[in-house]
Amino acid sequence: MQLLTIFNPFPPTPNEMTNATDQKLDTLRADPDEQIIVDRIYSAVMEQKLAPRTKLSEQTLCETFGVGRMRVRRALLLLSSQGIVELRSNRGAFIACPSPDEAREVFEARLMIETGIVRELTREISTAGVDALRSHIKEEDDARARNDQTEIIRLSGEFHVELAKCHNNSVLTRVVRELVTRSSLIVALFGTNKDSSCPDDEHASIIDAIVSGDPQSAEDNIQHHLLHVKNSLDLKQSQNVEPDLAKILTGRM
Amino acid sequence: MQLLTIFNPFPPTPNEMTNATDQKLDTLRADPDEQIIVDRIYSAVMEQKLAPRTKLSEQTLCETFGVGRMRVRRALLLLSSQGIVELRSNRGAFIACPSPDEAREVFEARLMIETGIVRELTREISTAGVDALRSHIKEEDDARARNDQTEIIRLSGEFHVELAKCHNNSVLTRVVRELVTRSSLIVALFGTNKDSSCPDDEHASIIDAIVSGDPQSAEDNIQHHLLHVKNSLDLKQSQNVEPDLAKILTGRM
DNA sequence: AATTTCTGCATTGTTAACAATCTATGTCAA
DNA sequence: TTGACATAGATTGTTAACAATGCAGAAATT
Numbered sequence: 001m002q003l004l005t006i007f008n009p010f011p012p013t014p015n016e017m018t019n020a021t022d023q024k025l026d027t028l029r030a031d032p033d034e035q036i037i038v039d040r041i042y043s044a045v046m047e048q049k050l051a052p053r054t055k056l057s058e059q060t061l062c063e064t065f066g067v068g069r070m071r072v073r074r075a076l077l078l079l080s081s082q083g084i085v086e087l088r089s090n091r092g093a094f095i096a097c098p099s100p101d102e103a104r105e106v107f108e109a110r111l112m113i114e115t116g117i118v119r120e121l122t123r124e125i126s127t128a129g130v131d132a133l134r135s136h137i138k139e140e141d142d143a144r145a146r147n148d149q150t151e152i153i154r155l156s157g158e159f160h161v162e163l164a165k166c167h168n169n170s171v172l173t174r175v176v177r178e179l180v181t182r183s184s185l186i187v188a189l190f191g192t193n194k195d196s197s198c199p200d201d202e203h204a205s206i207i208d209a210i211v212s213g214d215p216q217s218a219e220d221n222i223q224h225h226l227l228h229v230k231n232s233l234d235l236k237q238s239q240n241v242e243p244d245l246a247k248i249l250t251g252r253m
Numbered sequence: 254m255q256l257l258t259i260f261n262p263f264p265p266t267p268n269e270m271t272n273a274t275d276q277k278l279d280t281l282r283a284d285p286d287e288q289i290i291v292d293r294i295y296s297a298v299m300e301q302k303l304a305p306r307t308k309l310s311e312q313t314l315c316e317t318f319g320v321g322r323m324r325v326r327r328a329l330l331l332l333s334s335q336g337i338v339e340l341r342s343n344r345g346a347f348i349a350c351p352s353p354d355e356a357r358e359v360f361e362a363r364l365m366i367e368t369g370i371v372r373e374l375t376r377e378i379s380t381a382g383v384d385a386l387r388s389h390i391k392e393e394d395d396a397r398a399r400n401d402q403t404e405i406i407r408l409s410g411e412f413h414v415e416l417a418k419c420h421n422n423s424v425l426t427r428v429v430r431e432l433v434t435r436s437s438l439i440v441a442l443f444g445t446n447k448d449s450s451c452p453d454d455e456h457a458s459i460i461d462a463i464v465s466g467d468p469q470s471a472e473d474n475i476q477h478h479l480l481h482v483k484n485s486l487d488l489k490q491s492q493n494v495e496p497d498l499a500k501i502l503t504g505r506m
Numbered sequence: 507a508a509t510t511t512c513t514g515c516a517t518t519g520t521t522a523a524c525a526a527t528c529t530a531t532g533t534c535a536a
Numbered sequence: 537t538t539g540a541c542a543t544a545g546a547t548t549g550t551t552a553a554c555a556a557t558g559c560a561g562a563a564a565t566t
Contacts, residue, residue: 031342057547057548058547058548059546059547068520068521069521069522069548070519070520070521073548073549074330077327077330077331078330078331078334081331081334081335082334083424089284089527089548089549090526090527090528090547090548090549091527091528091547091548092528092547092548105422105423105424105425106424108420108422108424108425109422109424109425109428112366112369112370112373112425113365113366113369115369116365116366116368116369117365120365167361169358169361169362170358171358171359171361171362171432172358172361172362172365175362175428179424310517310518311517311518312516312517321550321551322518322551322552323549323550323551326518326519342518342519342557343517343518343519343556343557343558344517344518344557344558345517345518
């Protein structure tokens with residue numbers, strides 16, 4: 001109650017209205033209420049508005065979304081099955097706090113899957129797909145011009161989901177969205193420098209490589225991009241996580 | 254009650270005891286009861302003991318597994334989020350009945366992801382991984398020698414999960430397991446000839462290609478293997494699904 | 507006889523009360 | 537003052553009763 005009424009981290013996201021058809025593909029046959037909760041938390045994590053280890057109390061979520069406890073618990077269960085939320089017995093739900101090993105797994109999986117995604121796209125990509133990607137790049141540029149940090153972060157991650165969407169394959173899209181969201185948590189935990197999440201125009205060169213039809217170049221670009229992010233992490237030590245800070249201040253360092 | 258007591262499709266699977274450590278990787282932080290239900294249904298689908306559209310009534314599952322309704326509903330929700338089970342409002346839970354389009358998506362995703370998996374394995378694979386794969390092949394051969402149809406089907410699918418496991422990456426393993434299980438449903442629905450699920454020794458040649466370190470050969474082998482299965486499907490028409498048969502017999506053809 | 511409507515039963519969905527566990531505050535003793 | 541301990545409050549986990557919906561069989565009408 002206290003946290004969320006002061007600073008509500010679950011605003012309606014821009015794309016929640018725009019492409020409603022995509023939502024169906026995501027999770028098949030889920031009550032709308034439930035889906036909204038899942039989507040909002042997903043978005044909030046992607047935008048780094050919800051930090052790892054943040055407590056998600058049932059009462060807070062019930063009041064925030066105006067639904068019963070059952071819906072909230074179902075949503076939390078779904079989120080936990082995707083590694084976004086961690087359910088601790090008798091303790092409650094928390095935004096997941098990926099271990100260094102999980103971080104490795106997520107980035108290895110992304111490297112493999114997204115390499116395949118761009119490689120296939122060099123073979124064939126619809127004009128609609130190219131248009132969507134280019135317009136996405138434009139949005140990113142605009143956000144950077146406005147210095148809109150939230151949007152920059154959101155769009156930067158969403159770009160990779162947008163790439164997956166070009167395949168018209170809900171399975172791939174869902175997997176990539178999960179991995180991108182978990183990456184957001186990983187960057188929040190282990191990121192060192194500011195630009196670790198969004199190297200400026202690497203996205204544009206990925207598209208260029210795709211439309212030029214050169215598989216090798218496209219692979220190199222996406223791999224370079226992902227490794228760039230991965231290498232900016234310091235998996236040895238997690239930084240800037242408030243709960244730890246509090247513990248440091250009160251206890252031993 | 255009636256169906257499951259007469260013919261219980263949820264036997265304890267062989268690997269349920271053997272490698273208990275892998276289960277943890279699968280779904281993080283789930284109550285054991287819940288996990289057992291999910292795993293059993295997963296296995297039953299993989300072994301084609303549960304056909305698409307089979308009703309999974311809550312009462313039946315409660316009695317079968319000796320747990321409360323809550324656990325059952327949570328398990329069903331998890332299964333539905335992975336496309337194994339379909340929840341219809343006020344109707345209950347059913348083993349999923351993938352559409353032709355879903356079938357396409359699953360096989361496209363498998364083609365992409367498993368290609369990446371074997372390609373990376375040609376670069377590097379642990380001796381433990383090779384041993385596990387070879388011993389798996391031996392199990393398959395044994396099952397074929399015994400003409401143990403259930404085991405043949407189960408091991409045939411599990412082989413692909415075994416390949417994924419060689420990466421020591423729970424994300425990849427989970428995704429592949431989901432896709433393999435859904436493939437089992439797809440084959441049950443659209444499979445034409447008997448051997449559509451398990452071409453005899455293609456698995457062995459995949460391993461050979463991997464250990465020989467030739468990426469191209471390994472890619473060709475896995476792609477050939479998957480396309481072989483995919484091409485044996487008739488996505489136009491679903492066969493041998495009892496509920497339809499019943500409808501045909503009572504109504505118009 | 508066939509089709510439609512109605513009624514009773516079974517199953518699922520929802521809510522609320524209860525039980526169990528954890529957290530935090532306050533008390534007491536060293 | 538510091539530590540352990542106990543108690544009160546809050547939060548989560550579970551169960552059971554209730555409501556709502558769907559399904560099947562019977563009755564009635566054409």
